[in-house]
Amino acid sequence: MLTMIAAAGMALSMFTAPTAAAESDPPADRVVIDVVTVNGSGCPRGTAAVATATDNSAFTVTYSDYIAQVGEGSEPTDLRKNCQLGLRLHIPQGFTYAVSQADYRGFAHLAKGAQAVQQASYYIQGTSPTTRSTHPFGGPYSDNWQFTDKTETAHLVFAPCGEERNLNVNTELRVSAGSSGNSSSFVTMDSTDGGVSTKYHFHWKKCS
Numbered sequence: 744m745l746t747m748i749a750a751a752g753m754a755l756s757m758f759t760a761p762t763a764a765a766e767s768d769p770p771a772d773r774v775v776i777d778v779v780t781v782n783g784s785g786c787p788r789g790t791a792a793v794a795t796a797t798d799n800s801a802f803t804v805t806y807s808d809y810i811a812q813v814g815e816g817s818e819p820t821d822l823r824k825n826c827q828l829g830l831r832l833h834i835p836q837g838f839t840y841a842v843s844q845a846d847y848r849g850f851a852h853l854a855k856g857a858q859a860v861q862q863a864s865y866y867i868q869g870t871s872p873t874t875r876s877t878h879p880f881g882g883p884y885s886d887n888w889q890f891t892d893k894t895e896t897a898h899l900v901f902a903p904c905g906e907e908r909n910l911n912v913n914t915e916l917r918v919s920a921g922s923s924g925n926s927s928s929f930v931t932m933d934s935t936d937g938g939v940s941t942k943y944h945f946h947w948k949k950c951s
Contacts, residue, residue: 767949769799772835776802779909780829784820785809785916785932791828799947803940804828804912806933809849811916813857814927825915832902832910841867841899843946847914848889849932853882856922859930861890862915865943868908870900875913881921882928896946904950914941 774795781788790808795801811824834840842865851859864875878890902908918930932941 767838767947769945769947770835770838771799774799774802774835775833777831777833778828779831780827783824783826785811785824785914786826786828790933791826793828793830799945801942801944803942805940809916809933810929810931811859811918812927812929813918813920814854814923814925816927822919823915823917825913828912830910830912831907833907834902837950839901839904839948839950841901841946841948842894842910842943843896843899844891844893844944846889846891846942846944847878847932848887848941849916849930850887851880851884851928851930853880853884853918853928853930854920854923854926855883856920856924857882857918857926857928858921859916859918859928861888861930861932862917863892863913865910865912867900867902867910869903882923888930899946901948912943 776793776795778793781791786806787808790806792805794803809824809826812821845863847861847863853859858879858881861878862875876892880888916930916932918928920928
């Protein structure tokens with residue numbers, strides 16, 4: 744409902760709000776990101792942290808309890824985990840942004856015949872969601888993993904100039920036993936030491 748209201752209001756403000764101009768270096772003033780909403784089995788409250796890069800080129804999301812698993816000791820609901828974050832970005836006046844790239848990282852241990860899938864999408868409130876990216880991989884596998892989604896410059900969606908709207912970030916992990924039987928398999932997008940995080944890259948423009 745919030746997205747629908749924002750989309751309707753957007754048409755009324757287009758005639759008065761500043762518009763995005765040419766590509767720009769990141770603003771010098773600090774970008775502040777507040778976590779407004781947290782929903783999903785992959786990110787129980789208190790297990791997702793957001794930090795902005797010191798040069799304002801990107802921000803990271805670090806999870807501490809994001810794991811999908813099957814096999815001995817797991818519950819039927821453990822095979823799929825998801826997380827939906829609503830982030831409010833406070834950016835310096837005179838700038839707007841789009842997300843140009845997302846780097847997803849984690850660890851997987853998959854028995855032979857097991858399968859895992861990482862999915863993700865993100866969008867600025869009041870705009871159309873990005874196409875959900877899907878990255879499958881299979882066992883045997885026991886190592887770190889990384890997937891990168893990039894958006895071409897011509898297809899970037901910028902936040903409206905002069906407005907604060909939530910950036911909605913959606914991710915999902917799934918694992919299936921496949922032909923591995925009851926062997927234990929899991930896939931994570933979490934980090935116990937803060938060293939593994941999802942990174943979202945900004946593309947900045949000045950407003951005119």
